[in-house]
Amino acid sequence: MSGITIVALVxxxxxxxxxxxxxxxxxxxxxxxxxxxxxxxxxxxxLYNEDIDNGTDVPRR
Structure with missing residues (x-):
């Protein structure tokens, strides 16, 4: 049995x-x-913003 790995997101x-x-x-x-x-x-x-998740208004990286 392998160990347990937990990732904490703060x-x-x-x-x-x-x-x-x-x-x-x-x-x-x-x-x-x-x-x-x-x-x-x-x-x-x-950050995720559903208002701009339309394929055209993609945020710049």
């Missing part, structure tokens, strides 16, 4: 985010066989 991008601290604590204290990774690229993803 919605708050603030450096002093309490949710980030909790996610990092989970990563630091995960039991044997469990890997918790805090996803660091959330701030780089474009």
């Amino acid at each position: 919605g708050s991008l603030r450096a002093a985010s309490l949710n980030r601290e909790i996610a990092e604590l989970a990563a630091d204290t995960a039991p044997d066989g469990v890997t918790v990774t805090v996803f660091e690229g959330l701030g780089e993803l474009p």
Whole structure:
């Protein structure tokens, strides 16, 4: 049986985010066989806006 991998997505991008601290604590204290990774690229993803999801109004990268 392989280990368990969990990816934590923290919605708050603030450096002093309490949710980030909790996610990092989970990563630091995960039991044997469990890997918790805090996803660091959330701030780089474009926000989804259904109003412009029409094939013509595509946001620039």
